[in-house]
Amino acid sequence: MDVQRVIEGVLAGRTRQISRAISAVEDGAPQAPELLKALFERSGGAHVVGITGAPGAGKSTLTDHLVLLLRGAGRRVGVLAVDPTSPFSGGAILGDRVRMDRHFTDPGVYIRSMATRGTLGGVSAGTYDAVTVLEAAGFDEVIIETVGVGQDEIDIVNTAHTSIVVLVPGMGDDVQAIKAGILEIGDLLVINKADRPQTARLETELAMMLDLAPSDGAWRPPVVKTVARDGEGIDDVLEAIAAHRQFLSSDERGYLKEVERCRHRIRELWKAAAMERLLPSLLSDEELESAAERMARRQAEPYSLIEKLSKRFNS
Amino acid sequence: MDVQRVIEGVLAGRTRQISRAISAVEDGAPQAPELLKALFERSGGAHVVGITGAPGAGKSTLTDHLVLLLRGAGRRVGVLAVDPTSPFSGGAILGDRVRMDRHFTDPGVYIRSMATRGTLGGVSAGTYDAVTVLEAAGFDEVIIETVGVGQDEIDIVNTAHTSIVVLVPGMGDDVQAIKAGILEIGDLLVINKADRPQTARLETELAMMLDLAPSDGAWRPPVVKTVARDGEGIDDVLEAIAAHRQFLSSDERGYLKEVERCRHRIRELWKAAAMERLLPSLLSDEELESAAERMARRQAEPYSLIEKLSKRFNS
Numbered sequence: 001m002d003v004q005r006v007i008e009g010v011l012a013g014r015t016r017q018i019s020r021a022i023s024a025v026e027d028g029a030p031q032a033p034e035l036l037k038a039l040f041e042r043s044g045g046a047h048v049v050g051i052t053g054a055p056g057a058g059k060s061t062l063t064d065h066l067v068l069l070l071r072g073a074g075r076r077v078g079v080l081a082v083d084p085t086s087p088f089s090g091g092a093i094l095g096d097r098v099r100m101d102r103h104f105t106d107p108g109v110y111i112r113s114m115a116t117r118g119t120l121g122g123v124s125a126g127t128y129d130a131v132t133v134l135e136a137a138g139f140d141e142v143i144i145e146t147v148g149v150g151q152d153e154i155d156i157v158n159t160a161h162t163s164i165v166v167l168v169p170g171m172g173d174d175v176q177a178i179k180a181g182i183l184e185i186g187d188l189l190v191i192n193k194a195d196r197p198q199t200a201r202l203e204t205e206l207a208m209m210l211d212l213a214p215s216d217g218a219w220r221p222p223v224v225k226t227v228a229r230d231g232e233g234i235d236d237v238l239e240a241i242a243a244h245r246q247f248l249s250s251d252e253r254g255y256l257k258e259v260e261r262c263r264h265r266i267r268e269l270w271k272a273a274a275m276e277r278l279l280p281s282l283l284s285d286e287e288l289e290s291a292a293e294r295m296a297r298r299q300a301e302p303y304s305l306i307e308k309l310s311k312r313f314n315s
Numbered sequence: 316m317d318v319q320r321v322i323e324g325v326l327a328g329r330t331r332q333i334s335r336a337i338s339a340v341e342d343g344a345p346q347a348p349e350l351l352k353a354l355f356e357r358s359g360g361a362h363v364v365g366i367t368g369a370p371g372a373g374k375s376t377l378t379d380h381l382v383l384l385l386r387g388a389g390r391r392v393g394v395l396a397v398d399p400t401s402p403f404s405g406g407a408i409l410g411d412r413v414r415m416d417r418h419f420t421d422p423g424v425y426i427r428s429m430a431t432r433g434t435l436g437g438v439s440a441g442t443y444d445a446v447t448v449l450e451a452a453g454f455d456e457v458i459i460e461t462v463g464v465g466q467d468e469i470d471i472v473n474t475a476h477t478s479i480v481v482l483v484p485g486m487g488d489d490v491q492a493i494k495a496g497i498l499e500i501g502d503l504l505v506i507n508k509a510d511r512p513q514t515a516r517l518e519t520e521l522a523m524m525l526d527l528a529p530s531d532g533a534w535r536p537p538v539v540k541t542v543a544r545d546g547e548g549i550d551d552v553l554e555a556i557a558a559h560r561q562f563l564s565s566d567e568r569g570y571l572k573e574v575e576r577c578r579h580r581i582r583e584l585w586k587a588a589a590m591e592r593l594l595p596s597l598l599s600d601e602e603l604e605s606a607a608e609r610m611a612r613r614q615a616e617p618y619s620l621i622e623k624l625s626k627r628f629n630s
Contacts, residue, residue, distance in 0.1 A: 033622070036616070040618070255611065260607075262606075262607040262611045263603060263607035266603060273625045274590075274597075277625055279586065281628075295581065296573040298356055298358075298359055302577070303351050303352045305584075306581070306588050309585060313589065
């Protein structure tokens, strides 16, 4: 890979080089640090929106309509669809690769499914770096879309400035688990498929949870109803995003959120570097294998082993 | 906490002490290593079944019926319901705490929702240690139930001997993402709500995927249809679990799988110990804060910073 050419291509907004750059950070290619060093100073210009929710909640459809509206307003939009199952499948969400055919010839839209395997710093790190690439390429808005509410997805959403949680009425009991977590990550709650009968009930439940949630009185996540399939309510979502953006820029909050994002990224890179360069030198594969075998035979327990090994940290 | 008393209580199978022990490992209490050292040699006796799937797939209902059947066969059953959103909500799945009322007075059943925050080694580590506690307490079967298909949940399911992925017909496009990942983690695929019209289609799709999957010819994950709500097909699930257990014990595979579980656990503990004891001494809070602030102002980029810091590993 000719790093200089890729850098120039990204800065000029050329799709082909943007894709190469994102592949490089996604795969943790040896050129990735050099690339990111050069692109970093040109980053920071986009408003990053994270969208999460359960499978089938309609995130892709919502994203599709958001892109249409933003394009109508002349904004350049990048979309990253993160598939947390891909470390195992080795692929990415198939549907995403084809789903936005109508934007295919529009250079103001860039859509990318991300596998985020093998990246320094885990599944969210590749996403963060891909945002850096898209920002350097001059996109005004970046939408990160991911499935689920596990730690990975929460990390991914936390790389955004504005986080949206998409809920669907009548999804069953497990949704309680999601609802308990969303207040922590959602700057904006979307009830999609809001033409379903259980909508009012979900709305009431969310309002109650928001009333109970600890708040500094500064930002109460608005609840927006959509029927994304029919494009209904999308303008309300955009308005709520704009309001949150305005809120962030209205005082020091925006800066503090950015510092938090940076702290998170440094810590991730730092951990990853330690994992990769430091730890193997302190515990060899042979030692690990032998310990695992003794543990499997119940001849040794892991907790004493780790205590003994930890002493190496002080040498 | 009187560690000796808790240890004796767990070994005697007393519910109250089991709960205290699991709380200790869940919270990463200072007594946890001492507790686990003592319990470890009495562990390893249960068959651990992991159940995962999207929210609303019916995992809780399926688990409930499995517990009923296993109890009917005189087996003692422990259930761990892991809520991956809880690092943020600080709580656990509300419904689980109340859902199995009918087992409440049965000492042969132990049900526990786990938050797994703050545990050494991340979200799956607490689960692994809780299994150790339940095994030491003499449970014959342990069921780990979790939501979703992210890395956390896959790690959790990988602490099981037999992993079940629960699917539902007609759940929408994102389910493709799940399906791509499940072949890697599912020893057994359950189509729940199999009275829905799209059942045959999902069945065909799964069969095709299984045909395409790389296989050493040894174990092809069976596809079992259930209507968990009505208790239909649960006996088939139990039979498939038994068949997989038999398969594991029929040659060296069971032992190798156990070694893999142990290797995973040691590596997790080792990483966690490094994070906790080693890394802070190499990067102070003040350094991190100052770096994050410069990065937020785009005065510094993180990749050079990490390169410089990594040199400390060689000192």
